[in-house]
Amino acid sequence: MSEPSPINVRLFREKGLPQSEVEQIHAVFERHHGPIKMRVERKPVELPKNGYVPDTLAWNDIFQTMSVLAAEHELGKDDLLCMLTTSPNENNWYAVNDPEAPSRFFMHFVDCSWVTTAPQCLVSAYGIIHCVITTLLARAGIDIRDMVHEETRGCLLDFCANKAELGFGLRCADICGDCITVFESAGFPAPLFEQIAAILESVRRAAVNTSQFLPEPPAFLAWPYPVAITRHKVVQSTRPLLRFLLLLDHFDSMVRYFFLAREISEGRQPVLAEKPSLGWWVDQLAQSLNGAKQFKAVVAIAQQEKVVMLRNERRGHGWMATNEDAYSEEAAALEKTLTRIEDELRPFFERYQLVIPREIRIASGDFHISGDLLAGSHSLHPPFEVTIPDNPRDRGLLDQHRVYLTDREFTKFHPMYPLLCHETCPECKHPRLLITDGGSQYIDAFMGHRVNIKH
Ligand SMILES: [Zn+2]
Ligand SMILES: [Zn+2]
Secondary structure, eight states: OOOOOOOOEEEEEBSOOOHHHHHHHHHHHHHHHEEEEEEESSSOOOOOOOOSTTTTTTTHHHHHHHHEEEEEHHOOOOOOOEEEESBBTTTOOOOEETTTTEEEEEEEEETTTTTTTSSSSHHHHHHHHHHHHHHHHTTTTOOGGGTTTTTTTOTBOOSSSSSSHHHHHHHHOOOOHHHHHHHHHHOOHHHHHHHHHHHHOOOOOOOOHHGGSOOOOOGGGSBBBBHHHHHHHHHHOOOOOOOOHHHHHHHHHHHHHHHHHHHTTTTTOOOOOOSSOHHHHHHHHHTTTTTTTHHHHHHHHHHTTTTHHHIIIIISSOOSSSGGGGHHHHHHHHHHHHEEEEEEEEHHHHEEEEEEEEEEEEEETTEEEEEEBBBSSSOOOEEEEEESSSSSSGGGGOOTSSOEEEEEEOOOOEEEEEEEEEEOOTOOOSEEEEEEETTTEEEEEETTOOEEEEO
């Protein structure tokens, strides 16, 4: 079965809205990938505030700006444009499609914490889905204004004249039977329904009042193995000293993995120093991020909190305090710092995954790739399977049984070999994911063994 055509949404933001917020929204659609695909524009947009209410945006100005942007960025006729605004708009609406060009819409990125516990990125994703549906219906000749429900019934198409009703809508995060019938008649493909349902499910989960009593699956279970495993070890440890040391390992692992994966994903081949120190990794990352807009906070946080110094003093050199409790405060402070770094890196950890393709089959003209997905902290890696219409070699998959970095949709395979390899650790004699430590030195991500491998 061939994939439905993508619904490409270009995300713009009004000046003043941090790019990291937009990346979080992008990450929601990557986590629940499907036909709706996002692309974030880096440059913020200045919008005039000429609304009939003072200090507000006039709708026509926003529509006009979006039309100019669509032309400047050469958006195709099927592309959608979303403008996230921080300034209030004159009619105080939450999400509006341009009636003359429904594929362009704006959405007010406003603090909704007074109506919902759902994080802003999920509230925005909910609004974007609404606008995407409006666009698709317009293309099918259906005016959404004929469909919206004046009376709130817990459907995505509730009008919600009273903003507090949005909270109710988010707790339902559903589409009513009437609407589904119309969407089906408009030809919405099954994968689109599936993507929307998955996003709505995570919205509901975050919005319901009882969610606080549900066990939260830890976010790291979806991260790439090298950083998921070091995180999991921290979670399992209760002794302060051990926890402190494992946190330092986790920091090392995050910086090391992020630097390597980012360089490879950008098409660069990192050259490693002989026996690189933690300070070397952080410096390399700082250089690599020089000029980049995103992720710079990672280095800033690490430097500000002096993580490298802490590690050198507490672990590398100096003597250890014998009293375990002496470490509980330091462990807590370090954990806080690392949580901030994790929040910054999360979009990257969720965008790219590590895979080992084991088998490629051709059936009815399509290529079926299956293998190991190096995600989560379990060393028995879960399987993955994907079907693509074109030759995997054209996407960069040249060798089976090697570690590749790929996006969630497998559009490109970046070889991580020999920086990352999966083979028997000479120390514990088990197949392990090994991460470079310069030259022929590797670290067994699971056990922490430092070993020598000649390739
Ligand atoms: Zn409905
Ligand atoms: Zn080992």
